[in-house]
Amino acid sequence: MFLLFGLKTAIRELPGRxxxxxxxxxxxxxxLQQRATKFxxxxxxxxxxxxxxxxxxTHCGRxxxxxxxxxxxxxx
Numbered sequence: 001m002f003l004l005f006g007l008k009t010a011i012r013e014l015p016g017r018x019x020x021x022x023x024x025x026x027x028x029x030x031x032l033q034q035r036a037t038k039f040x041x042x043x044x045x046x047x048x049x050x051x052x053x054x055x056x057x058t059h060c061g062r063x064x065x066x067x068x069x070x071x072x073x074x075x076x
Contacts, residue, residue, distance in 0.1 A: 003041070003042075004043065005039070005040060005041050005051045006039075006040050007038065007039060007040065007049065008037070008045065010035075010036050010059045011033055011034070011035050011039075012033065012036070013031070013032075014071075015032065016029055016030045016055075017029070017030060017032075017074060021057040021059060021060060024042060024057065024058075024059055024062070025056065026047070026060070028057055028058050028059035029058045030055050030056065031055070032050065032053065032054070032071065032074065033053065033054045033055075033056075034071075035051070035053075035054065036048050036050070036051045037049045037051075051068070052065055053065065053066050053068065055068070
């Protein structure tokens, strides 16, 4: 029997928002990304193993990882 399995990482752009950057202090748009790692079996995603969120400032380029709770607060 022959099994093909592995991990695949998918990046999805989420709606960002205007906010004040903690590094440069400018009121600028911030991009939000979701990075999900999925377990695959025969190249078909079966389940998600991990999920993380990154927010980045468009003015200075600073990126930081945020928790799911912080991401949900941004969506409200």
